[in-house]
Amino acid sequence: MVASSFTVLRASRLCQWGWKSWARLSGPPTLSTGGRTTWARTNATLSLEPAGRSCWDEPVHITVHGLAPEQPVTLRAALRDEKGALFRAHARYRADAAGELDLARAPALGGSFAGLEPMGLLWAMEPERPFSRLIKRDVQTPFVVELEVLDGHEPDGGRQLARAVHERHFMAPGVRRVPVREGRVRATLFLPPGTGPFPGIIDLFGLGGGLLEYRASLLAGKGFAVMALAYYNYDDLPKSMDIIHIEYFEEAVTYLLSHPQVKGSGVGVLGISKGGELGLAMASFLKNITAAVIINGSISNVGGTLQYKDETVLPVGMNPKRVKRTEDGLKDIVDALNNPLEGADQKSLIPVERSDTTFLFLVGLDDHNWKSEFYAREASKRLQAHGKEKPQIICYPETGHYIEPPYFPLCKASLHNLVGGPVIWGGESRAHAMAQVDAWQQIQTFFHKHLDGDKRTITAKL
Structure with a gap:
């Protein structure tokens, strides 16, 4: 609550x-x-x-x-x-x-x-x-x-x-920052104080690309080994998202699980926006994804093509005529993407029904990037229709797209890489701030439960 x-x-x-x-x-x-x-x-x-x-x-x-x-x-x-x-x-x-x-x-x-x-x-x-x-x-x-x-x-x-x-x-006392350049993987691993082993999490951000570390570094202070993972527009990685190969993320999972300070046979995934969509793809195609937190993610592939071995997930279509203008002249793109349940756009659906991962969906009900609540509920329907565990969905009223760690101010509007101009992200400042505080605790509780498997640890961390 x-x-x-x-x-x-x-x-x-x-x-x-x-x-x-x-x-x-x-x-x-x-x-x-x-x-x-x-x-x-x-x-x-x-x-x-x-x-x-x-x-x-x-x-x-x-x-x-x-x-x-x-x-x-x-x-x-x-x-x-x-x-x-x-x-x-x-x-x-x-x-x-x-x-x-x-x-x-x-x-x-x-x-x-x-x-x-x-x-x-x-x-x-x-x-x-x-x-x-x-x-x-x-x-x-x-x-x-x-x-x-x-x-x-x-x-x-x-x-x-x-x-x-x-x-x-952004780094609690004793947290260690370890740059990772292993094979194709470009990342930064944050390790809590002590020798561990610790539950491992892969942290993914959205369309801005590059390598953002602030959420991973904060979460490492809560007892997790967290790897902030870049996937494009960073170092020698591809400069665009025209084709994203899921094998890259598989390599990152293998690296994290082989680390001597990471425990267990599976890892967690934390993703927001495009990172949430990729978290769903990892859980659908890869093994050893035990738990995933999807923050305002999409069940349809957006922007480029997803490729895993001989399987391809095409990008969902977009209709620029459905982009609206606010009174301030900003773009509202919430209706721009096609419905992935109709026609050829069904080829953009990520096969989440294959996954045995335990999911937590965090949804801003005023998300103006895309229809996050619809995507979360559709993922839930598909999982349950295939006999999988019903995921937890937490919806936050008057909350926009960028649900960040606590006390980050609401980003009301900013430039969108795909749209090529400023768009609104939704949310009301106070409600959004309250949602971020709650979501941060929900993330920690969820991962401690499903990666630690020790309820006593959950109580101690809160």
């Missing part, structure tokens, strides 16, 4: 480096003039727990001390990604009668979000440059978040009362 508030979240034991972080800015008292109230107290302190640094998927407790009773203030948060793109959020608050402000107890009065949202300053961030998506490209360095407390309710006009800088890391 989706958590109703972020107040129920607890800090991960893996990422607590300290207890408190303080920032202080002092100055002379301010006078009252012209009948307008100004606030004389300037010895405000901004406190964050855990101190100074934490893992990205870990909640932070933010408090402000030393304000005047019921003083109105604005809190701002900002970070820049590795390319220099700026993301920021702000919210208006009022101190309590003792001059204290605790974001776990005080509702925001407006701004980038409203209501009791202790982590809103992160998940509500929006890009300064349109169509930018927050992505961590180098997991060995943190995102540096700057937090400010400003006097009054003007996000760009108030006097700064306090400031703090907080590092948000």
Whole structure:
């Protein structure tokens, strides 16, 4: 069940480096003039727990001390990604009668979000440059978040009362990063602290190509050996997806299972978007895929041809006339793909009914990339019709396409490689943020259950 508030979240034991972080800015008292109230107290302190640094998927407790009773203030948060793109959020608050402000107890009065949202300053961030998506490209360095407390309710006009800088890391203490260049496989393996062996997972992203490591690195901190796998547009891999050979993924499974710190006779697959579709293909054609989490994936092949030995899965057709325009002039492509159950497009269907894998489908009900709920339910029908286990499907209302680890802001629109322009991805910021927190726990619980096979381990990890 989706958590109703972020107040129920607890800090991960893996990422607590300290207890408190303080920032202080002092100055002379301010006078009252012209009948307008100004606030004389300037010895405000901004406190964050855990101190100074934490893992990205870990909640932070933010408090402000030393304000005047019921003083109105604005809190701002900002970070820049590795390319220099700026993301920021702000919210208006009022101190309590003792001059204290605790974001776990005080509702925001407006701004980038409203209501009791202790982590809103992160998940509500929006890009300064349109169509930018927050992505961590180098997991060995943190995102540096700057937090400010400003006097009054003007996000760009108030006097700064306090400031703090907080590092948000993507590798928990002891997690090891191992580049993989074995045969054709191009990947990065993340290993938890200790000698293991650990349950193994292959992590796949979507149409952007390249090698994204941030989800794998975070998940390794939860006790899994996670291999972030590139499959095109990286290093010496093909530059396009015209033909994707499933044998490449088979080689990756063989490598992971042969690693001395990976246990069991099977691995898990975690895939989103095109990566979810490829996860379904791996589970359908390959052995040793024990469990798979499919995040907004498709049961029909999209974009290029899938090839495994002498079998071919053709791409589903697309009708550009079904692409709509939003009021902002952006493209809405949710209806663009043909129905894979009709006519020649049935040749695009991935034969999921062959699979003996245990599945978890995570679905954003406002996904505007494609009809993810329809695909998940059709996969379920086909599996059950062939006597296979009914998969678990979790649907999240008002949630868009990119269901990320917790506290990544909603990407409302960005460039689409196949469409060649900006498209909308769906979702409402708060609901999407809540879905990401729940989905992250669902992923961990599912993989611990089906890869560890030890319910005591599941309880210990939550």
